[in-house]
Amino acid sequence: MEAGRLESWEVMKNIWILGAGKFGQKAAKTMRRKISGAELTVIDKNSATCSRIEKLCFKTVCMSGIEYLNRYLKGPDNPDLIIPAIPVHVAYEWVKIKLAEKNRLEIIPVPDQLKMTLPNVFKGEEGGIYMSIADFICPDNCPEPEDICTYTGKSRPYTLYKRLESIQLDDFDSIVVRSRQISPGIGGYSPRALFNALDSIKASNSPVLLSTACRCHGVMHAFKVAA
Numbered sequence: 001m002e003a004g005r006l007e008s009w010e011v012m013k014n015i016w017i018l019g020a021g022k023f024g025q026k027a028a029k030t031m032r033r034k035i036s037g038a039e040l041t042v043i044d045k046n047s048a049t050c051s052r053i054e055k056l057c058f059k060t061v062c063m064s065g066i067e068y069l070n071r072y073l074k075g076p077d078n079p080d081l082i083i084p085a086i087p088v089h090v091a092y093e094w095v096k097i098k099l100a101e102k103n104r105l106e107i108i109p110v111p112d113q114l115k116m117t118l119p120n121v122f123k124g125e126e127g128g129i130y131m132s133i134a135d136f137i138c139p140d141n142c143p144e145p146e147d148i149c150t151y152t153g154k155s156r157p158y159t160l161y162k163r164l165e166s167i168q169l170d171d172f173d174s175i176v177v178r179s180r181q182i183s184p185g186i187g188g189y190s191p192r193a194l195f196n197a198l199d200s201i202k203a204s205n206s207p208v209l210l211s212t213a214c215r216c217h218g219v220m221h222a223f224k225v226a227a
Contacts, residue, residue: 012080013038015188018065019085020044020053026140027083027186028058034183041079043068066093069194076192083188084179084212089128091177091194091212092221098198099225106224108207114169119160128221133160141184144215161213164220172222173204179214187214201225 012035017027020042028042042053043061050062061068065086073094084090099105109127118131133156134149142150149156167174177197179187189212201208204225211220 014079015040015081015083016068016079017042017083017085018068018090020046020049020060021085023185024083024085025053025056027085027182027188028053028056030183030186031083032058066090066097069094070097073191073194076190076195079191081182081188081190082194083182083186089124089212089219089221091197092128092210092219094194095198095201095210099201102227104226106226108222108224110209110220110222111169111172114167114209118163119157124219124221126221128219130219131160131217133157133216138216139185143184144181146215149216156215159215160218161211161215164209164211164213164218167209169209171206172209173200173206174209174211175200175204177210177212179212181214 015031015038017024017040024042024044028040031038031040039059041059041061043063043065044050044053045062045064047062050060054060066088096105107126110129115121115129120132120135121129124130134151136151138151147155161176161178164174164176175197177189177193179189181187197210201210207222207224209220209222211218
């Protein structure tokens with residue numbers, strides 16, 4: 001099941017950007033240019049990086065992005081958009097914290113038989129995996145067209161987030177947070193997408209495959225939840 005929808009970025013006025021590295025800075029500059037009057041908050045745990053961002057006149061919080069989400073994300077309607085630009089599976093890390101309040105989470109490896117069916121898989125942390133339809137480094141300015149790859153000019157074999165939503169493996173529930181492109185090279189999701197994923201996980205009696213994915217790239221973790 002797909003967790004959450006994202007409205008047009010043109011009406012977004014409150015945006016959180018997790019990470020102030022190359023992609024976080026690109027996202028901040030792009031959003032400021034595209035959305036007049038938007039409140040942009042850039043969160044990064046590195047103090048030197050925060051100082052550089054502050055000089056660019058962005059609202060900056062020097063804190064771990066996951067810690068910031070845990071502390072300040074209170075509901076599905078604020079902010080309008082979250083742009084993850086840190087090298088972790090943000091949805092998974094946030095869900096882990098929320099589940100730990102009342103449940104015990106048992107991390108399990110993504111099953112090998114599933115990994116064999118997914119594109120260009122490579123190992124992540126805590127038994128997770130990264131995957132990509134592309135077997136090359138995509139250009140930063142890819143507009144993510146619906147049907148074709150702008151790099152090769154060939155048809156995309158399938159849409160990755162839809163492929164992940166359709167997984168049927170033993171008794172696993174596959175829950176997907178779709179990352180929607182906001183501008184070439186920049187993707188994000190609404191808080192509602194995270195809360196919908198959390199609600200689906202809490203309602204499940206099965207082991208969970210939690211993914212975040214766009215049309216071409218994704219990350220997945222597997223776990224069980226016990227009371």
